Amino acid sequence: MLNIKNGLVLYGPELEPKKANILIEDNYIVEVSAHASGGREIDVKGCIVSPSLINSHVHLGDSVAKDIGDGEPIENVVKPPNGLKHRLLAKTDPSDIRSSMRNSLKEMLGTGTTTIVDFREGGVNGISQIDEASKDIPIRKIVLGRQNTFIKDPSYKSGAEHLNDDFDEIRKNSLELLKYADGVGLSGFGEVDDEVAKIITETCSQVGKISAIHAAEYEQVQRNSLKSTGKTEVERALDCEFNFLIHLTSPINNDLDLLTNGKQSVVCCPRSNGALSVGIPPIKEMWSRGINLLLGTDNVMFNSPNMFREMEYALKITRGFYKEYFPPVEILKMATVNAGQALNLNLGCIQEGMVADIMMVELLSDNPILSLINRTESKNIIGLVTDGKLIYMR
């Protein structure tokens, strides 16, 4: 039993600051109160005790390609199968790829992240790569895999018989992948047909796993989508019933109306959009419509996987974009509460009965939420708990 004492706890789904002790037993938070006693005591007077962070979208695999391709058009850099990233990864020694992934995972733990959702390329092999890279690193990984067979061949000629054969293959490959992965993460509708996407999401939902896709990342993909199908990428993603839509930087037509009543979540990656010069996600509009918003650092290629940096950028770019106030607690929720709910993981929130994933961080101003977002560096994170276990204390 662990007792985190005397901290300023960001309690419950609204992250309300209150002075309390937290009693943890067998992975779970059992009591949050001023009088909770017993267990191994950790005195964190002068610290914020917050849910640790959830990075809802990252491509760990390109950790080895940091700051490559800056200034190139987005499709030249990341689009499979022939973008710069994919060519570079194909010729890099797998052990170098793994060791740079491992460094990124350690950096994440060092910056308060205990759960990540990784877009994993390379099919089943790619999944064993992250398993190996993360050996003995106590970070919770939600791995969303993909197969090269999901990507349409540009020279492909459709024909009924051939299509049916392909679909059986896609279904079989999806099921095989989902034996090892927590779900499927697709690069986008530019590379994947709607029929294929539908089979994948159906297969995911049959086995209770997650389906995610990049959507509306920039204007051109939206225009291409309208031209080729008469629908926006968001309409297509909703028709296919994906659980997670990544980006939504460029919604058009009535995309936001369609998202308003849906069950899906949107993962915003504002630093990635900035790095690639594609825009600013309309966080305030989506939030005011009640769309469940999450936050991710996207490719390690363009961004450090540090969620504090992402939160600060997200808050300030949103205020700058709208020229209006935006509540900082909503940004912290994107990195904690909202993600825990979307992933159905019973974490991301400090409350009795939740899994104990907690960070202890020095309080650097009188406003604990802004202290986290504006000021916290790795050195200010003094302790981290995941699954009820103390990972480090410094």
Ligand SMILES: [Zn+2]
């Ligand atoms: Zn991405």
